[in-house]
Amino acid sequence: MTQGGEPVAITRVPQPGEILRYKVKWHFVRLGTITVRTFRDSTCASPADYKLSMTVESNPDLSFVSIREYNESRMMSGFVGSRGFRAKHYDGETCTTVQRKYDEAGQTVVSCVRNGDTGLVIRSDTLHAVSSYVEGPSLFLFARCTNRTRGSGSIPTLVGGEMSKTDFQFDGEIEEVEVDACDQPVRTRKFTGFAHWTGGTSVGLTGEFTGWLSDDDAAVPMRAEMRTLLGPITLELEQWTRDGWIPPTTLQASTH
Secondary structure (H helix, E strand, O other): OOOOOOOOEOOOEEEEEOOOEEEEEEEEEEEEEEEEEEEEEEEEEEOOOOOEEEEEEOOOOOOOOOEEEEEEEEOOOOEEOOEEEEEEEEEEEEEEEEEEEEOOOOOEEEEEEEEEOOOEEEEEEEOOOOOOOEOOHHHHHHHEEEEEEEEEEEEEEOOEEEEEEEEEEEEEEEEEOOOOOOOEEEEEEEEEEEEEEEOOOOOEEEEEEEEEEEEEOOOOEEEEEEEEEOEEEEEEEEEEEEOOOOOOOOOOOOOO
């Protein structure tokens, strides 16, 4: 398990063109949908440069919540550590944009939050002495890339312009889980963790969480249980696009 901000190798997990869609449930109520997409970063020459986007959309049938978010992380070549982030968030009629850029040589992060309608700066910060870190979509990728590791550790996590940390515990526990995306139970590796921050989305993720990753090289997140300001929520895979991927569906060792 990586600790102290050292970057984690991306290995085989990302696949350009991959699309993972999750339904988000609060008790028996569907709160919305989260869609995660993987791209090559066309602004860089290295084929190891990736972008991950995470779109959050609340259920239009719910009157008490109205959220639309686009979040995008750019990863350093061959590693999960973030080198850039941009976002556009709608909470009701209010629009906010976020831009962050990481200077690896100077170990600084420059962040700017603006009113999305007027362009006026709401907050501008520069963080110093910053080693490798994750945020938003890159945190999602970090869990996938450390899935074969046993033990515990922490990763510096940038949320809301402030640096905190996220703890992970991988014990190698194998479980079968049922999700809407698959006709049969899927063989997964379970992990747990703790977010020492509140944020991530408009519903405010925080505290303990549990995840289940497919027990293969793709390490696709199949299910997650998290705490939010609204209470506990569940994410469940309901659709995917990934070339050549077949979910492992037995408790026997997967060959995929």
